[in-house]
Amino acid sequence: MENIEIARSLEELADLLEIQGANPFRIRAYRNAIRTVSAETRALAGMVARDEDLTELPGIGKDLAGHIRELVETGTMEVLEEVTREVPRELATLTRLDGVGPKKAAKLWKELDITTVDALQEAAEAGRVEELEGFGARSVEKILQAIEDYRSHQSRFLRADAVQYLRPLLEHLEGAEGIHRLEVAGSYRRGKETVGDIDLLAVVEAEDAPAVMERFTSFAGVERVEMAGETRGSVVLRSGLPVDLRLLGRESWGAALHYFTGSKEHNVEIRKRAQGRGLRVSEYGVFRIPDDAAEGGAEGGAEPEAEADPERGERIAGATEEGVFEAVELPWIPPVLRENRGEIQAAEAGELPGLVEFGDIRGDLHMHTTWSDGANSIREMAEACRERGYEYMAITDHSQAVTVANGLTPERIRRQWDEIDRARDEVDGIRILRGSEVDILRDGSLDLPDEILKELDIVLVAVHSHFGLDAATQTERVTRALAHPLVDVLVHPTGRLLNRREPYAIDMETVLEAALEHGVAVELNTNPRRLDLHDRHLFRARELGVPVVASTDAHRIAHLDYMEEGLNQARRGWLEADDIVNCQSYNKLDEWLRRREE
DNA sequence: GCCGTTTTCGGCCCGACTGTTTTCAGTCG
Numbered sequence: 001m002e003n004i005e006i007a008r009s010l011e012e013l014a015d016l017l018e019i020q021g022a023n024p025f026r027i028r029a030y031r032n033a034i035r036t037v038s039a040e041t042r043a044l045a046g047m048v049a050r051d052e053d054l055t056e057l058p059g060i061g062k063d064l065a066g067h068i069r070e071l072v073e074t075g076t077m078e079v080l081e082e083v084t085r086e087v088p089r090e091l092a093t094l095t096r097l098d099g100v101g102p103k104k105a106a107k108l109w110k111e112l113d114i115t116t117v118d119a120l121q122e123a124a125e126a127g128r129v130e131e132l133e134g135f136g137a138r139s140v141e142k143i144l145q146a147i148e149d150y151r152s153h154q155s156r157f158l159r160a161d162a163v164q165y166l167r168p169l170l171e172h173l174e175g176a177e178g179i180h181r182l183e184v185a186g187s188y189r190r191g192k193e194t195v196g197d198i199d200l201l202a203v204v205e206a207e208d209a210p211a212v213m214e215r216f217t218s219f220a221g222v223e224r225v226e227m228a229g230e231t232r233g234s235v236v237l238r239s240g241l242p243v244d245l246r247l248l249g250r251e252s253w254g255a256a257l258h259y260f261t262g263s264k265e266h267n268v269e270i271r272k273r274a275q276g277r278g279l280r281v282s283e284y285g286v287f288r289i290p291d292d293a294a295e296g297g298a299e300g301g302a303e304p305e306a307e308a309d310p311e312r313g314e315r316i317a318g319a320t321e322e323g324v325f326e327a328v329e330l331p332w333i334p335p336v337l338r339e340n341r342g343e344i345q346a347a348e349a350g351e352l353p354g355l356v357e358f359g360d361i362r363g364d365l366h367m368h369t370t371w372s373d374g375a376n377s378i379r380e381m382a383e384a385c386r387e388r389g390y391e392y393m394a395i396t397d398h399s400q401a402v403t404v405a406n407g408l409t410p411e412r413i414r415r416q417w418d419e420i421d422r423a424r425d426e427v428d429g430i431r432i433l434r435g436s437e438v439d440i441l442r443d444g445s446l447d448l449p450d451e452i453l454k455e456l457d458i459v460l461v462a463v464h465s466h467f468g469l470d471a472a473t474q475t476e477r478v479t480r481a482l483a484h485p486l487v488d489v490l491v492h493p494t495g496r497l498l499n500r501r502e503p504y505a506i507d508m509e510t511v512l513e514a515a516l517e518h519g520v521a522v523e524l525n526t527n528p529r530r531l532d533l534h535d536r537h538l539f540r541a542r543e544l545g546v547p548v549v550a551s552t553d554a555h556r557i558a559h560l561d562y563m564e565e566g567l568n569q570a571r572r573g574w575l576e577a578d579d580i581v582n583c584q585s586y587n588k589l590d591e592w593l594r595r596r597e598e
Numbered sequence: 599g600c601c602g603t604t605t606t607c608g609g610c611c612c613g614a615c616t617g618t619t620t621t622c623a624g625t626c627g
Contacts, residue, residue, distance in 0.1 A: 024599080024610095025599070025600085025609085025610060026599045026600090027599090028599085028600090028610070029599035029600050029601095029610090030599075032599090032600075033599085033600090058599090059600065059601090060600085061599065061600050061601080062599090062600095063599060063600090064599070064600085083615085098626090099616090099623085099624090099625070099626090101624060102624095102625095103624060103625085103627085104624075104625085133615090133618090134618070134619095134623080134624085135617090135618085136617065136618060138616085138617060138618085139616095139617065139618085141616050142616090142617095148621095174601070194606095197627095199627085201623065204623085227614090227615060227616070229614065229615055229616090230614095231614075232614060234615090244627085246614095259612090259613095259627095264611095264627070267611075267612090268611055270611095271611045271612075272610090272611070275611080276603080276604085280611090280612080281612085282611085282613065283612080283613075283614095284612095310612080320610050325613090395614090412610095420622095437605095583616080588602085
């Protein structure tokens with residue numbers, strides 16, 4: 001069982017418990033555990049099998065360790081069975097709707113016996129929902145809109161797509177009177193491969209705020225305005241991309257940038273850390289909590305806490321992000337690392353990684369040409385790589401089994417070598433390696449004979465068929481390929497296509513261990529639709545010492561530019577130039593490639 | 599349900615906006 005499946009079961013449990021009205025702190029504990037499980041790079045199932053202590057993991061205590069163990073061993077959890085006897089399983093999906101939380105879901109179910117999105121839509125259209133206490137005509141309107149969004153836009157936006165939709169809005173805002181600074185925060189700034197929405201921050205003078213908000217909501221590309229308050233506005237663009245804008249003063253810029261960059265998990269840790277130092281961190285700044293801030297229970301709940309002034313206490317930081325970190329005694333942490341995956345501890349110990357930069361890349365080792373399914377010739381690709389300042393490159397067309405991509409037979413490969421030789425003569429200043437993206441056949445054998453592989457400078461291997469094998473078989477298939485002595489790199493290791501295809505079932509921990517054992521590298525495929533391996537597995541590869549190749553899998557010249565943005569994923573996996581094979585000089589690369597001759 | 603340079607008991611992150619409310623609950627980020 002994969003960690004993601006464990007997380008999913010725990011999530012279902014947490015959702016249902018919340019609808020049931022369980023202790024909110026218990027729910028929070030479950031949610032913390034879910035984050036731990038999904039962020040963990042080792043397979044929990046393996047830990048269970050080896051009888052390792054799960055309570056070592058943060059947020060997992062005796063009870064949750066027991067639940068997870070039970071889930072791994074039996075496929076279910078008694079505690080989940082128990083809840084589902086009382087609360088219908090499907091009810092959790094209602095809370096996926098914008099504006100519907102556990103309380104409303106519970107009410108819909110108890111009062112109207114609604115458990116599915118379909119039933120909710122029917123009831124809402126029939127006018128039954130707006131009669132409920134706490135609901136009204138406006139709520140129903142929002143629920144119907146949320147249902148429509150849910151059906152049309154279940155997936156997140158590719159970062160690369162979001163960039164396109166966002167650009168005109170940024171230009172529209174940059175021309176506005178009264179905006180002193182404008183920046184995109186959120187998961188976009190953290191370099192995530194997909195974004196759910198866009199968080200914009202702008203510094204404005206208080207008197208300019210209404211006009212700026214008006215300019216934002218009146219942008220021609222806005223399809224509808226969700227809300228527009230004094231400091232916060234929210235719209236949906238025609239592309240479906242939701243965009244939030246927050247207006248703030250200069251003194252809060254750093255605090256707000258930090259706060260809205262997230263991640264939520266990172267922020268929670270920072271706030272806890274601040275609290276331990278007698279400080280309060282919010283999007284407005286860092287404040288010293290005044291001594292007279294009553295601890296006491298004497299208030300008897302008479303005075304509503306909501307009245308609290310967000311600016312209370314002495315402001316000690318907030319204008320810059322550096323200042324916010326400094327207030328909690330940390331160096332500035334790059335946004336790509338802010339996922340609460342150990343960056344705070346690393347920062348404290350002065351051990352933040354020196355993240356890889358585009359300038360560190362010396363070559364691209366995965367690309368296609370007109371020989372298989374690419375659009376440009378070998379020579380054109382070579383010239384384009386040289387223009388990008390690379391020292392070396394590899395031509396890696398498909399092998400024969402991938403017939404849809406016009407894969408190369410051994411005979412055609414030999415002929416291709418002649419053309420590579422000619423390109424080597426014609427294009428100066430770059431080393432052209434002869435390679436192949438060799439198909440891993442169903443049984444884990446390779447699609448080309450050893451006598452061909454031996455004469456290649458670099459051998460990539462990949463799965464392009466039989467995605468549906470069960471995890472054990474798929475893992476066995478791939479690890480068998482990695483054990484072949486002539487293999488250099490496993491490319492797009494999980495096969496995922498963002499928003500289109502889930503990774504195939506495979507135990508990546510076992511695959512990475514096999515790669516380490518056989519001296520094989522794994523790829524970070526920087527195509528924005530793949531970004532495969534993803535950050536957690538890159539992090540794990542680095543931890544184990546498995547080398548990584550970052551490559552574009554370009555099928556035309558323009559795709560060579562995927563490298564720059566794609567490296568966000570490498571940075572999110574904490575990779576430094578030393579961890580990446582194609583950041584090494586040609587001599588070092590050549591040395592590594594020759595290891596297989598020994 | 600988890601956790602411990604305030605604590606093994608009593609805490610658990612902070613604030614804005616909306617809608618349906620006459621003072622606040624729910625939801626979201």
